[in-house]
Amino acid sequence: MSIEEITATDLDPEQFVAEQVAAICDTVGDGLAINALSGGVDSSAVTMLGHRALGDRLKTYFIDNGLMRQDEPEQIAGLFAELGVHVEVLDAQDEFLDALAGITDPEEKREAVTQTFYKDVFGRLVRESGAKYLLQGTILTDVDETVAGIKRQHNVFEQLGIDPQEAFGYQIIEPLIQLRKDGVRRVAEALGLPESVYNKMPFPGPALAARVIGEATRERLALVRQVTAITEAELGDIDAFQYMAILHEDRVTGMREGQRDFGLQIEIRCWDSVDARTATPTRLPWEVLEKLSSRIVSEVPGVVSVTYNIATKPPSTMEVV
Ligand code: XMP
Numbered sequence: 001m002s003i004e005e006i007t008a009t010d011l012d013p014e015q016f017v018a019e020q021v022a023a024i025c026d027t028v029g030d031g032l033a034i035n036a037l038s039g040g041v042d043s044s045a046v047t048m049l050g051h052r053a054l055g056d057r058l059k060t061y062f063i064d065n066g067l068m069r070q071d072e073p074e075q076i077a078g079l080f081a082e083l084g085v086h087v088e089v090l091d092a093q094d095e096f097l098d099a100l101a102g103i104t105d106p107e108e109k110r111e112a113v114t115q116t117f118y119k120d121v122f123g124r125l126v127r128e129s130g131a132k133y134l135l136q137g138t139i140l141t142d143v144d145e146t147v148a149g150i151k152r153q154h155n156v157f158e159q160l161g162i163d164p165q166e167a168f169g170y171q172i173i174e175p176l177i178q179l180r181k182d183g184v185r186r187v188a189e190a191l192g193l194p195e196s197v198y199n200k201m202p203f204p205g206p207a208l209a210a211r212v213i214g215e216a217t218r219e220r221l222a223l224v225r226q227v228t229a230i231t232e233a234e235l236g237d238i239d240a241f242q243y244m245a246i247l248h249e250d251r252v253t254g255m256r257e258g259q260r261d262f263g264l265q266i267e268i269r270c271w272d273s274v275d276a277r278t279a280t281p282t283r284l285p286w287e288v289l290e291k292l293s294s295r296i297v298s299e300v301p302g303v304v305s306v307t308y309n310i311a312t313k314p315p316s317t318m319e320v321v
Contacts, residue, residue, distance in 0.1 A: 005140055008182040013190035017049065020175040024053035024135070027173055033133035034059045034125055036117075037087055038068075038207075039076035041188050041200050042137030042176060048191040049175050050135045051085050059129055060085060063121055065113070066093030067207035067221060070229045079197070092121050100209060100216045104249075106321040107152055109216060113206040114154040118168050126170045134164075138174045139184060141276050151317055154205040180275040201242050202276065210321040214249035223247055226300055227266055234292040235270060240282045243270035245296075246320045254304025263304030266296055270308075271318055279313040 006016070024033075035050055037043045037060050050058040060080070064073045077087040099116040103109050122134060142153035146160065157164050157172065164172045176184055181202065188198035209216040211224050227245040235243045248265040255261055268289070273279035293306040309316065 003140060003143065003177055005180075006178045006183060008180065008186060011179070011183045011186055013186045016187055017052070017190055020049050021053045024050060024173060024175065028054060028057070028133050030057075031133065032057050032059070032129060032131040033135050033173070034061065034122075034129055034131045035135040036061050036063050036122070037076065037080065038062070038203070038205070039072060039079075039197075039200075040137075040203050041181070041184050041193075041198055042139055044080075044193055044197045044200075045184055045188040045191060046135050046137040046175060047080070047085060048083075048188075048193060052191075058135065059131065060087050061125065062087050062089045063117065064089055064091050064093055065096040065117070065207065066218070067096060067113070067209050067216070069203070069208070069232075070225055079194075083193070090121070090125075092116075095120055097216075097218060097221075102215065104214045109209055109321060110152045110154055110206050113209055114152075117154065117205075118164070122170075123168055126168075131170065133171050133173055135173045135175070137176050137184075139176050140178060140180050143177065144277070145317075151319075180277075182275055201240075204319050206321065210319045211244055212247045213320055220247055223264070223300060223302070227296055227303070230295050230299060231268060231292060234288065234295065235284075238270065238282065238284065238288070241271045241273040241276070241279065242318060243268070243282075244319070252305050256304070261302075261304055264302045265305040265307065266300075266303055267307050267309055267320070268292065269318065269320075271313070273313070273318075276318065279316075279318055281308075281310050281312065284308070 037047045047060050062073050073089045077089050080087045096116050099112040103112055138155045142156050143159050145151050146153045146156040185198050204210045208221050208224050212220050224247045231245040246267040251262050252265055254263045270282040271279040272282050296306050297303050
């Protein structure tokens, strides 16, 4: 089934919101639905659309998978409480980290996150709540890249011939599937979300597991979480589509206090892009890179190398995993 794209220029956000609210009401009827909010612009827009359509008949969860950034669960639940939406934070850290243990292959890591999310955690929530529908913020770029076999976006099923009803026992509603990121931002603004949300930098579904090359262990995730916090603080004023820190698997020779230190490598990526389909590295000022690097090597134990990616997408992709 081909999906008809609505470009950001063709989009009438108010009309889109009205149509999608009506469509959700139609599909769910007087039943129950659930959704997972990660705090990104896609899942935030879906949460607001769903609450407009269903009110309390939509139950919204923040799944704490142990892969999120520093303080993210509390911050997001707090922000939505201010918007009048109750978000239940569910601690599923052990389940995700157990599922990721021992896995190094990128696609297998994505699959482990997907299965744990949809089958185990959501499967259980759906059974317990009696909901028949899962609302989620899949966008057209997720579908394109998955179907093209570039990168399995963890939220794409139907286009891969997977029937969620059969595989997981519930139906999935995807109100944003005709849009790309720039269109979703306009819809999110029309839904009354604050600028910190509608202009928020994207963050991948597999979260920090996509920022670790090789096994995503508790320790390696903690390290990349710390570097991510430093990177987001130092690049916070930069006008870029997305920036990130990545922990490499290979070690390199470094030195500390006159001793050899066979240490860790961090790669920084910062992208200029409109819709994530293509991207070029941002020409960051040298002083910004220098300060970032010196903070990382002095604050994060074991890191002896910081590199900046200068290749474009394609052939790169934005995330490394
Ligand atoms: P790539 O790495 O494919 O990323 O060039 C393009 C954009 O998509 C984000 N990304 C994801 N988003 N689920 C998502 O919702 C995913 O599995 C996923 N993988 C990548 C990435 O951060 C970038 O903005």
